[in-house]
Amino acid sequence: MGLNQLVLATRNRDKVKEIRHIMMNGHWEFLSLLDFPEMAEVAEDGKTLLDNALKKARAAYRWTKTASIADDTGLEVDQLNGDPGVRSSRFAGENVSYRDNNEKLLRLLQDVPREKRTARFRCIVVFADGRKEKWVEGICEGIVLSEYCGVGGFGYDPLFYVPEKGKTFAEMSREEKNAISHRGKAFRLMGEWLKNVLD
Ligand code: ITT
Numbered sequence: 001m002g003l004n005q006l007v008l009a010t011r012n013r014d015k016v017k018e019i020r021h022i023m024m025n026g027h028w029e030f031l032s033l034l035d036f037p038e039m040a041e042v043a044e045d046g047k048t049l050l051d052n053a054l055k056k057a058r059a060a061y062r063w064t065k066t067a068s069i070a071d072d073t074g075l076e077v078d079q080l081n082g083d084p085g086v087r088s089s090r091f092a093g094e095n096v097s098y099r100d101n102n103e104k105l106l107r108l109l110q111d112v113p114r115e116k117r118t119a120r121f122r123c124i125v126v127f128a129d130g131r132k133e134k135w136v137e138g139i140c141e142g143i144v145l146s147e148y149c150g151v152g153g154f155g156y157d158p159l160f161y162v163p164e165k166g167k168t169f170a171e172m173s174r175e176e177k178n179a180i181s182h183r184g185k186a187f188r189l190m191g192e193w194l195k196n197v198l199d
Contacts, residue, residue: 004198008032009042009060009070014154015183019071022178022187028194031066039063049074049086049124050135057128067129069190073182075156077105077119077144079112085122088156098155102148105159109144117144121160123182125190134193138186153177 006028008016016032023030033039042059046052049072056070074085084091084101092100109117119142126135140162148158150170157169162180169177178184 003027003029005029005031005066007060007064007066007068009056009068015071018178018183019187021174022184023191026191033060036064049122052086053124053126057126061128061130070126071123071183073121073123075119075121079116080108102156102159105144114143119144121182123186125186127190132197136186136189138182140180140182
């Protein structure tokens with residue numbers, strides 16, 4: 001059986017690496033928007049993760065004419081009423097670093113005790129090929145630490161502690177994180193669905 005080509009509707013290299021690893025055993029080959037540098041940025045101005053993921057998947061399909069998959073992920077912190085949520089990549093402003101966002105999060109939660117620092121990553125994954133559309137969700141519950149722990153992963157990983165594993169995402173191997181993460185769960189669900197719709 002040949003490999004199905006799919007486009008990951010992102011230019012975030014960390015996400016591309018993770019998704020390729022999660023999906024490495026399927027009958028598909030992933031390109032990403034890094035392979036289509038001339039495509040314009042898609043404004044992530046939706047009110048929800050689903051709005052943004054739909055927008056990114058549709059835009060990638062329109063440009064590449066290839067079935068596309070988008071992932072929109074947010075960190076929802078209970079003490080901040082679900083923020084940064086859909087604004088997770090620009091929490092501290094436009095074009096900021098992961099570090100800037102983490103520092104803002106630490107600042108806002110400065111005096112909050114551990115038992116009130118509960119949070120979750122929510123990942124919405126959308127498939128679009130001009131005919132069919134499908135979305136799935138993956139969630140991982142955790143706690144926002146008050147200091148950085150670990151050097152792996154990306155984004156908020158050094159602050160996101162998963163009680164069931166006793167470590168942060170940044171302290172886990174790639175395999176460990178993907179086995180329990182929001183993205184791992186969502187992409188495995190999408191993989192199951194794709195197996196049935198792709199040749
Ligand atoms: P695209 O929209 O182009 O895919 P993005 O960086 O904006 O890239 P998201 O909107 O999905 O990606 O994610 C928002 C931010 O949430 C992202 O920039 C990271 O800071 C953070 N993030 C996403 N997934 C994460 C993960 O698995 N671990 C830690 N932080 C993550």
